[in-house]
Each structure stands twice: as structure tokens, then as C-alpha cells.
Amino acid sequence: MAVLNEEQTMLRDMAREWTTNESPVTAWRRVRDANEPAGYDAAVYGEMAQMGWTGIIIPEAFGGSDFGWLSMGLVTEELGKTVTASPLSASAAAASAIMLGGSDAQKAEWLPRIASGEIVATVAVDEGPRHDPAKIKTSVAGGKLSGTKTFVAEGDSAGLFVVAAADGLYLVAGDAAGVSRSRRQLADFRSHAEVTFADTPAEKLEGGDDALLDSVLDRAAVLAAAEMLGLAGQAFDTTLAYLKQRVQFGQVLSTFQALQHRMANLFSEIELMRSAVEAGLTALDQGGDTRAAASLAKAKANDVGHLMSREMVQLHGGIGMTDEYDAGFYLKRMRVLEQMWGNAAYHRDRYARLSGY
Amino acid sequence: MALRPFAVAAREKHWIMATLVATDAPTDPLERFRAEAREWLAANFPPSLKGKDNALASIEGPSEPTPDGEAWRKAMGEKGWGVPTWPREYGGGGLSRAEARILSEEMARIGAWNPIGGMGVMMFGPTLLEYGNEAQKREHIPAIAKADVRWCQGYSEPNAGSDLANLQMFAEDKGDHYLVNGQKTWTSGGQWADKCFALVRTDKSHKHEGISFLLIDMDSPGVEVKPIRMISGMSPFCETFFTNVKVPKENLVGEEGQGWTIGKRLLQHERTNLSGGGSRLMPSGPTLADIAKRYVGADEEGRIADPELRVRIAKFEMDWRAFLLTAMRVQAESKAAGGVSEVSSILKTVGTRLGQERAELLIEIMGMQGLGWEGEGFSPTELSNVRAWLFGKATTIYGGSTEIQNNVVAKRILGMLDHQ
Numbered sequence: 001m002a003v004l005n006e007e008q009t010m011l012r013d014m015a016r017e018w019t020t021n022e023s024p025v026t027a028w029r030r031v032r033d034a035n036e037p038a039g040y041d042a043a044v045y046g047e048m049a050q051m052g053w054t055g056i057i058i059p060e061a062f063g064g065s066d067f068g069w070l071s072m073g074l075v076t077e078e079l080g081k082t083v084t085a086s087p088l089s090a091s092a093a094a095a096s097a098i099m100l101g102g103s104d105a106q107k108a109e110w111l112p113r114i115a116s117g118e119i120v121a122t123v124a125v126d127e128g129p130r131h132d133p134a135k136i137k138t139s140v141a142g143g144k145l146s147g148t149k150t151f152v153a154e155g156d157s158a159g160l161f162v163v164a165a166a167d168g169l170y171l172v173a174g175d176a177a178g179v180s181r182s183r184r185q186l187a188d189f190r191s192h193a194e195v196t197f198a199d200t201p202a203e204k205l206e207g208g209d210d211a212l213l214d215s216v217l218d219r220a221a222v223l224a225a226a227e228m229l230g231l232a233g234q235a236f237d238t239t240l241a242y243l244k245q246r247v248q249f250g251q252v253l254s255t256f257q258a259l260q261h262r263m264a265n266l267f268s269e270i271e272l273m274r275s276a277v278e279a280g281l282t283a284l285d286q287g288g289d290t291r292a293a294a295s296l297a298k299a300k301a302n303d304v305g306h307l308m309s310r311e312m313v314q315l316h317g318g319i320g321m322t323d324e325y326d327a328g329f330y331l332k333r334m335r336v337l338e339q340m341w342g343n344a345a346y347h348r349d350r351y352a353r354l355s356g357y
Numbered sequence: 358m359a360l361r362p363f364a365v366a367a368r369e370k371h372w373i374m375a376t377l378v379a380t381d382a383p384t385d386p387l388e389r390f391r392a393e394a395r396e397w398l399a400a401n402f403p404p405s406l407k408g409k410d411n412a413l414a415s416i417e418g419p420s421e422p423t424p425d426g427e428a429w430r431k432a433m434g435e436k437g438w439g440v441p442t443w444p445r446e447y448g449g450g451g452l453s454r455a456e457a458r459i460l461s462e463e464m465a466r467i468g469a470w471n472p473i474g475g476m477g478v479m480m481f482g483p484t485l486l487e488y489g490n491e492a493q494k495r496e497h498i499p500a501i502a503k504a505d506v507r508w509c510q511g512y513s514e515p516n517a518g519s520d521l522a523n524l525q526m527f528a529e530d531k532g533d534h535y536l537v538n539g540q541k542t543w544t545s546g547g548q549w550a551d552k553c554f555a556l557v558r559t560d561k562s563h564k565h566e567g568i569s570f571l572l573i574d575m576d577s578p579g580v581e582v583k584p585i586r587m588i589s590g591m592s593p594f595c596e597t598f599f600t601n602v603k604v605p606k607e608n609l610v611g612e613e614g615q616g617w618t619i620g621k622r623l624l625q626h627e628r629t630n631l632s633g634g635g636s637r638l639m640p641s642g643p644t645l646a647d648i649a650k651r652y653v654g655a656d657e658e659g660r661i662a663d664p665e666l667r668v669r670i671a672k673f674e675m676d677w678r679a680f681l682l683t684a685m686r687v688q689a690e691s692k693a694a695g696g697v698s699e700v701s702s703i704l705k706t707v708g709t710r711l712g713q714e715r716a717e718l719l720i721e722i723m724g725m726q727g728l729g730w731e732g733e734g735f736s737p738t739e740l741s742n743v744r745a746w747l748f749g750k751a752t753t754i755y756g757g758s759t760e761i762q763n764n765v766v767a768k769r770i771l772g773m774l775d776h777q
């Protein structure tokens with residue numbers, strides 16, 4: 001755990017207490033069973049807004065608390081631990097696009113509404129099943145945007161889209177003409193809609209620089225990595241607790257050295273993951289070129305999250321395969337997050353290019 | 358817990374440390390110290406020695422003394438800055454950790470290096486400061502601080518490697534002295550050492566409680582040292598035989614039977630000492646990617662021509678970065694919490710694994726050229742890479758093997774129990 005300041009510690013403790021008491025995994029199970037396209041409980045998102053989480057990265061002038069990305073990551077990690085569903089990450093990534101590239105008017109129009117939780121915002125970039133921001137066909141002519149975005153996180157409920165077009169990022173209101181959404185139900189039961197824009201009125205984010213899209217994607221990727229850190233950490237803790245109570249051959253499983261060494265390895269991998277994720281969040285707070293730090297965070301989160309979610313099922317044996325048990329939630333959500341904003345191969349390639357090879 | 362030559366481990370630690378030093382924003386009194394250190398270094402560090410540190414000295418043996426080298430060792434020894442955080446009264450520098458970091462920075466800045474090192478500095482000194490009596494501290498600590506005495510470690514035995522507490526070398530009570538009989542092995546630098554800190558058995562009826570911590574002069578009659586030739590072709594370790602060796606009673610550290618406790622404490626210093634006395638430069642040479650481009654070539658976009666190798670290099674570099682970030686985090690956490698972070702227990706395992714990974718990648722990059730043993734047709738770097746690759750296999754075995762470290766993590770941190 002990074003060394004936190006007082007307000008970060010308070011925020012982390014508050015999030016931990018809230019998820020433990022108000023949003024344990026059973027809460028997600030209820031949402032999952034309800035099987036709504038939005039994939040989260042709107043009343044719960046309202047509670048999060050009440051606690052100020054919707055404004056953590058938004059400046060005070062626009063109704064946020066400006067606590068920064070490390071703080072955002074702490075909350076996201078805690079939510080990940082109990083697989084709590086919410087559009088917090090998508091909204092934060094979209095808000096960051098407006099903060100980095102929006103005009104004063106655009107900021108004034110949208111940021112307070114995101115900070116208050118009144119609307120959900122999201123970032124719509126990819127146009128295929130794999131993350132590939134270099135291949136964007138969506139285009140804008142005469143202020144009208146057209147194109148199809150695939151697997152848009154929170155796309156079913158978003159009231160504002162930050163849409164990547166070939167020539168930059170655009171704001172599109174969720175209720176604008178020509179917006180149509182189609183649910184794409186993935187294994188994690190969260191919202192990943194296909195969103196089509198047909199001659200939809202769009203406003204360009206004129207500020208920022210050529211790296212605006214990269215900067216926004218870095219934020220989205222690092223937040224995904226923070227959620228994965230929470231998932232992996234809890235998957236580890238749950239597995240460890242199980243190994244300590246499951247008896248076979250007259251021994252609790254945790255006494256078997258073969259399992260001890262696997263857990264020791266997972267422990268150190270998760271610590272490396274934590275360092276990479278926290279460094280990614282810290283880099284976002286520091287500003288400047290965040291690309292290498294973000295790619296490191298997401299690649300490491302992908303590798304370790306993948307390993308941990310597989311080991312969680314394997315080390316639980318048959319019980320881990322049942323829907324009644326929680327392991328499946330961690331496995332499914334982890335795999336979706338791995339694909340979001342670039343898999344490990346994507347980020348290793350990006351890191352190598354950034355390093356000049 | 359077997360082999361423990363310290364130079365390679367030390368180099369890794371100092372890489373980490375050199376990275377760490379950049380993170381603290383010094384306050385004014387520290388800036389005053391920086392100016393003082395800068396001035397003293399300018400007056401005392403012979404420019405001829407710039408960057409001439411031989412990190413492999415403890416493996417290849419001490420090099421021929423040069424006048425400048427001796428002058429530098431003497432100056433640092435007298436100043437106490439070779440062991441900057443040790444107390445002044447025993448010949449240390451008496452510096453705070455923050456001041457010591459600044460000293461490291463200032464040394465790195467001008468290519469200066471710490472001539473005072475070895476097991477005395479890294480392991481034995483800190484342990485003796487904690488457990489030794491006043492007379493022992495007065496006798497041994499200043500000599501370590503000046504690098505006048507070279508220490509070796511008598512821990513492992515042929516049947517006590519990872520199961521160190523199984524050690525059998527016996528110290529029989531003869532009134533005013535012990536009579537020591539037995540064999541130690543993997544004694545790093547035993548052939549060059551003046552003294553040995555050893556774990557010996559003083560009681561055969563108790564495994565752990567029968568162990569004591571004894572200091573033995575290597576020139577005592579009955580001590581015989583035989584270097585062991587390793588797969589690297591080098592002989593950094595020895596077998597050391599003790600036959601009726603008389604050791605005065607005052608050379609016992611702590612109480613009889615306290616040796617296991619003291620000995621383990623010493624290993625903690627070995628594993629977690631990130632703020633040791635020295636400064637080494639960050640590895641400044643070409644990166645793996647630079648080397649790969651030279652040996653394998655690059656495509657028109659500047660990517661390493663072999664795409665799979667490129668990915669493996671990227672994966673290594675990212676893991677290495679995550680490791681350095683973890684080392685920094687451990688230091689920051691330890692500082693904030695006022696104790697050693699539990700995460701420190703993974704640093705040895707991860708760091709050594711990655712070190713070996715890098716050595717294997719270098720061979721992969723260089724192909725046959727990266728496997729040269731000696732003679733014509735190979736650059737000095739190619740030849741030394743091969744020896745370092747082979748020597749590096751020891752790093753996951755000595756100082757608590759990876760398997761032992763995993764046991765420690767599983768039991769102490771994760772609370773996974775032994776078989777009942």
C-alpha cells in the first residue's frame with residue numbers, strides 16, 4: 001500500500017467500511033440476478049454520489065473534491081474487492097476527457113452533473129472486439145457524428161458519451177438524435193453496449209493536445225487496473241481463507257507445501273501488481289506523460305489478475321465451479337477487464353515502442 | 358541459506374538504493390549536509406578511481422592495492438562514511454538515514470564508490486552492534502569500519518544447507534576456551550578472510566537452542582581452507598575444516614544457546630539491508646533493447662527484429678520496473694510505519710529471479726557469441742556475461758533459497774501452518 005495522506009486514508013477506510021457493510025458480494029449477486037441492462041443498482045450509485053465518490057477527480061470549482069487519481073484508485077480497488085458494480089470508473093474517465101480537452105463552457109455544462117451523480121458518462125472508443133484506438137472510422141461532418149462503437153462500458157445507461165472520432169474526441173449527449181444502443185451481454189453481466197451514432201449532433205473537445213485520446217485511455221486503463229487489484233487481492237484472501245479451513249487427508253489444505261508455495265508466489269505477484277497500479281495512479285496525479293506508467297499498470301494487472309482468477313477456481317476445487325460460490329464472479333469480471341483498454345500484449349507492445357524498441 | 362557471496366547481491370541492492378535516493382525531497386539542514394559531503398568528496402576522492410569500482414571483488418578476490426585506492430579506503434575509513442549510519446564511537450559515520458542517502462547521491466554524482474564493504478559491513482557489523490558486548494564492539498567494529506579486517510561467514514555445512522539448524526560443528530567447553538571440530542562449506546571468500554563469524558553447536562541435545570555464535574580467527578592452528586571450483590570457473594566459496602581449533606571464551610557473542618536467534622537476525626540484515634554503507638552507480642551501460650538491436654537488428658520502425666524476443670525483453674523490463682517500484686514502496690512504507698514492511702520478504706525472491714531472467718535473455722540475444730568461455734573471438738563483456746550468468750544461478754540458492762523464502766512467506770505472512 002502506498003503511503004497515504006490523512007484524507008486518502010479516511011477515504012479508503014470509508015470505502016472499505018461501506019463495501020463491507022453495504023455492498024458485500026451478495027449485493028452484486030442480487031444485481032446480477034436482476035439482470036438489468038444497466039448492470040448496477042441506481043440507488044447504490046446515488047449513495048456513492050452522496051459520499052462524494054462521483055467527484056473525486058473533478059475540480060472543486062465544478063462540484064468535485066479534487067482528491068485525485070490515487071484517491072479514486074483506492075475507492076475503485078475497494079469496490080473491486082466485493083465486485084461492486086457502478087459506473088464510477090467510466091464516468092471518471094469521461095470527466096477527465098472534459099477536464100483535459102473541454103472548453104470552459106463544456107466543463108461548466110457537464111462536470112457538475114457528473115460530480116453530483118446526476119448523469120453517467122462514458123468513453124466510447126473501440127469499434128471491434130479488441131482494443132485498437134489506432135483504427136477509428138467514426139467521423140464527423142458539419143457537427144454531426146456517425147459511427148458504431150462496440151462494447152461501450154456503461155453504454156446502456158450513459159447520459160453523456162465522449163466519442164473518439166478519427167479527428168479527435170467529441171461530446172455526445174445520451175438523448176441526442178441518432179443515438180441507438182443495443183445491449184451486449186457479456187459474462188460479467190455488466191453493461192457493454194453497442195452504440196450507434198447516425199448524424200448525431202456532437203461537440204468537439206478542442207482543448208488538450210494530440211495526446212488527448214492517449215491521456216484519457218491511460219486514465220481508463222489505470223482505473224481498470226485498480227479494480228483488478230481489488231479483485232485479485234480479494235480473490236487471494238478468499239482463497240487463502242478457504243485453504244485454511246478445507247480439510248482433506250486429515251489436514252487443512254494450507255499445510256501442504258505445494259499449495260503454500262503457490263500462494264507465496266501469488267502473494268509476491270500481487271505485491272508487484274500493487275506497485276505498478278499505484279505508480280500508475282500516482283503518475284496520473286503528477287500529470288505529464290503518463291503512457292509508460294499506465295501501460296505498466298495495465299499489463300501487470302492483466303498478467304497477475306489473470307493468474308489469480310484462474311488459481312482461485314483451481315485452488316477451490318469443485319466448489320469454485322459452482323454459481324453459488326463467488327469465485328466465478330471474480331473470474332468473469334477479471335477477464336472482461338483484461339480485454340478492456342488493451343490486453344497485456346497491447347500494453348507490452350506500447351511500452352516497448354515508448355521505450356524506443 | 359547456503360551460498361552467500363555478497364557482491365552480486367550487493368550490487369542489486371545498490372541499484373535499488375540508487376533509485377530510491379532520488380525520491381526524497383531534502384530539507385534545508387540536509388542541503389547543508391549535501392554541501393559538506395560534496396566538498397569533502399571533492400577533496401578526498403581520487404578522480405583516477407572514478408567508476409573503477411570492482412563489484413565482483415569478493416568473487417574474484419581482492420585486487421592489487423594501488424596508492425590511490427589505498428588512500429581512498431583510508432580516507433573513507435577514518436571519516437567513517439563507509440558505514441555512514443553506524444555510531445561514531447565505534448568508527449562509524451553517525452549519519453542519519455537521510456544524510457546517508459545524500460552521501461550516496463553525492464558519491465554517485467561524481468562516480469565515487471564505497472571502498473568499505475564485505476560481510477563485516479553488510480551482515481556481521483550490524484548484528485554485533487546489537488548483540489555484542491562492549492569489548493567485542495570496541496575490538497571489531499572500528500576494524501570493519503576501516504576495512505582493516507575481512508570477515509567470512511561460517512554457517513552452512515555439508516548437511517546443513519536450507520536446514521541450517523541441523524549444523525553439527527561442535528564447540529566443546531574446555532574451561533577458558535572452546536575446542537572446535539567440524540566443517541563449514543560455501544564459506545564465501547574464506548581464502549581471503551581474517552576472521553569468521555560462525556554458528557557452532559554447544560549442546561547436542563537441543564536442535565535450535567544448542568547453537569551458539571562464535572568468532573574464530575582464520576589463522577588459528579587447525580583451520581584449513583579449500584576453495585571450491587564452481588560451474589562459472591571461479592572459486593568464490595570454500596570448504597573450511599576446523600580440527601581441534603582453540604577459540605577463547607570471550608569470542609562468544611551473546612549467551613550460549615542464543616546463536617540461532619543472533620544468526621537469524623544477521624540473515625535479516627543480509628536480506629533487508631537496503632541502506633547499507635555504500636554507493637554504486639546505477640547500471641549505466643546499454644539496455645537489453647540496445648544490445649538486442651546491435652546483435653539482432655531492428656526493423657524499419659526501429660523495433661527489435663525478432664518480435665518474440667522484443668516482447669520478452671519488454672516483459673522483463675516491465676517486471677523489473679515493477680520490482681524497483683516495489684523496493685521503493687517497501688522503503689517508503691518502512692519509513693512511515695517505523696519498521697520493516699512485510700513486503701520486503703518478497704524482494705530477494707523476485708529480484709534474484711529477474712536477475713537470472715536478464716542473464717538468460719542476454720544469451721538469447723547474443724546467440725553463440727553469448728556463450729564464449731575464453732580466448733579469441735569474444736569481447737570482454739561477452740565473456741563476463743557468461744560468468745555472471747553461471748554465477749547468478751547461486752542467487753536463488755544462497756541467502757535463503759527461493760523455496761525457503763516461499764516457506765517463510767507462507768508461514769510468517771500468510772499464516773499457513775506446518776503439517777500437524
